[in-house]
Amino acid sequence: MEEILKKYTPVIGLEVHVELKTNSKMFCGCDANYFGEKPNTHTCPVCLGLPGALPVPNKKAIDWCIMIGMALNCEISLVSKFDRKNYFYPDLPKGYQISQYDEPFCTNGWVELSNGKKIGITRVHMEEDTGKLIHEHIDGNGVSLIDFNRSGVPLVEIVTEPDFDSAEDVKEYLQRLQQIVRYLGVSNADMDKGDMRLEPNISLRKVGETKLPPYKVEVKNINSFSFVEKAINFEIKRHAEILDTGTYPMQETRGFIEAGSKTVGQRSKEEAHDYRYFPEPDIPPIEFSKEEIAALMQSMPELPDAKKERFIKQYALSAYNADLLTRDKALADFFEICCEDSGLVSVHPEPTHIANWLINRKVDITKYMPADVIMQIIEASRVAGVDVDELDDILKKVLEENPEVVTSYKAGKTNVLMFLLGQAMKSLKGREKPEIIKEKLEKLLA
Amino acid sequence: MDLHTLTIKEAKSKLKNKEISSLELTQAYLERIEKIDPKLNSFVTVTKDKALQMAKDADEALSAGEDKPLLGLPFSIKDNFCTKDIRTTASSKVLDDFIPPYSATVVSRLMDAGIVHLGKTNMDAWAHGSSTATSDYGPTRNPWDVERYPGGSSGGAAASVASDEALAAIGSETAGSVRGPASWCGLVGLKPTYGRVSRYGVIAMASSTDSPGPLTKTVEDAATILEVLAGKDPHDATSSSLPVEKYSETMKAGKKMTIGIADDYFDGVDSEVVAKVQEALKLLESKGHTVKKIELFDPKYAIDVYTILMRSEVSSNLARFDGIRYGNDRSYFAEEAKRRMMLGTYALSSGYYDAYYKKAQKVRTLIVEDFAKAFAEVDVIIGPTLPTPAIKIGQADDPMFGEKADILTEPSAIAGLCAINMPVGFSSLGLPIGMQIMGRQFGESTILDLAYQYEKETEFWKQKPNL
The missing domain is CATH 1.10.10.410 (Arc Repressor Mutant, subunit A)
Incomplete structure (x- = not known):
């Protein structure tokens, strides 16, 4: 890898789909919590694409999409619209996906990484999930079954500029993104359940060049941060080998294969879909007043960076401890309740003490109440002091x-x-x- | 019982006074259907048993003193409205065995208002056409001359009312599909403003212009039905939340109006049709209304715009009929639907989108603005509804027949305006001729007012086809 990076600079962009945890689906009233449910029990005429059924957008999902955009420093459009993305697949009951094409809710944002690098956010838009195909054998025959419970569940797509040059930065960005949506409380961002789906696009250019390479390779639907890292590194090596021979890698879409940590070609540029986007006539344009956007901004919870700064200031924590405590919002909240509870006790442990206790002992916050932890700390600290x-x-x-x-x-x-x-x-x-x-x-x- | 002159108003009072029962009324219509529908083919599905049960229920409700706007009145419903547990085909064999698990909002509102549902009426398959020639269940015949089409796509709906197979019919219009058949069958056909009546559960043709509406004998019947149908529907994001007026009262305002007429709407129109519409305008003038010449875009531009937008939307709307979850597979699509899907797919394709779809949307905006300008000067615009009286079976084979036939209804449809067809007399062959009164968006009360004033003077609806 080191040798490769002397010659080439990776150019990486990322598309991430985040499934929102709204109670109901994006365009109908069905229960959106489909995980582990009996197939086709969370469905209605709308998410089954029955004749005549119409979509009605979920206001909460749109608000949450915009909150994600705000957390990523995006500009929020006062007028947006939905579009139809037309393609055939058995898990897509209408024959089109309702998405956003040229007027997404959020554009032009950025995220700063720990090394100071700024990653541009091209857009954050709203769309709907598809159903799920299940391939099985019944009575010895191979059959494909469709579960539409996931059909119409709200998805937010977050697209970055091709600003990454390493898999490590991509991983940090993904962790930040996961942390942000969890802080916002808009998604569980649980990788195992497919709440976050990752699609890096990768190309290489000669060191020193600034123009984008004339090709890119997209790797589809990866569901783990470490797989993204592996896929990117695999691609970097693969591209370098091809570039070394004096040709460009083929522009294509590839899939990641867990076994062997490699990618394989799926669809070339020539086979690329023409999605025939056009404005969704069933949904009028979505308009916001400046006041509504301001109110949404006001309703935003404290985000990881701000919380970390506050912890350092308010509780006199080290930057290191503040970072560890704020990575997970539940832990940060637990810490703050501990500090509050501690204040009620006459002789009480200081926040720095609590922070150390939580971090060093890796306290399982799902098993204890904050008050229990305070009592433990008090007990532990007083035993030694008895004459x-x-x-x-x-x-x-x-x-x-x-x-x-x-x-x-x-x-x-x-x-x-x-x-x-x-x-x-x-x-x-x-x-x-x-x-x-x-x-x-x-x-x-x- | 003289079914022909029976109106909603009259039937309601007879039911209330116990002169007739809903069961008697329903049986009379079912007998009429049994007798003459083999000749006309207005219905794809007759729901006899359900209708009789609904009539019995209505009679019970009536004796209990219940008061619903359409209680016990027998209606037909176009076959593109989803009806729970009742086969809904949109006259396409793709949906030959499709039984919806839910009802369109329009249907639910009619049921809540107490109607007796007689059955589903024939139409051009997927509403693609202006004659019923494209129905996979055979064309419907015009009650005024069974060798002719009733118009379309709501042809079965129009024929069912004109031939007394139903007291009133529910149709739908994308561009002319209510007004057109009403014109050829001598009925009142009301196309409400886009968004006034919910589209939920109506098998979509062109989503941006589809408008359900009634076909009736009288203006008052149309107004009464619109009161039931209109209003915000939480299931249709494009439905308007503007308050619904009491149209059966507002139509009696008797306002003196300025009527706009545009020369281009009379160009190339059959001379008998022109003569009858001009007669109607003279009559209106004599009653104190003012007729004023206005400039409007030549309606021929609307054909291009409508064809591109509608077919683009059709290509996307019909994608769900893949035979995976319900219905038959795609091989069951007939020629007309396939032509429309192909043209629409082409118009939306990358590289062509700007030249076709986007340009058409721009012209659509110009047409909307053109009407807005006109309505700054006039209250309503009047013109012929269709360029000719009903044509003979077999004369609708030109693939662009529908778009050309509907030239005069397309501009107002793509502008989302409201309009109503009024019978204005008969051709030398005894075929009904219609004129349309077009109004501003949500100007239903105004067009109904003028239509009602005109109807009182003429009462063409009382004339009867010789079946």
């Missing part, structure tokens, strides 16, 4: 105050020890572990 003499004094006092109990203990009723233990813990206000107190008491009574 042995003080402990002795308190325990002796407890025994003096309860002579009858001591007598019955000595007479063989050993279970009264628990009463003495309780009295001692009360006096100690929980400053020592019960096992240690018990041990001491036993010694004193012996």
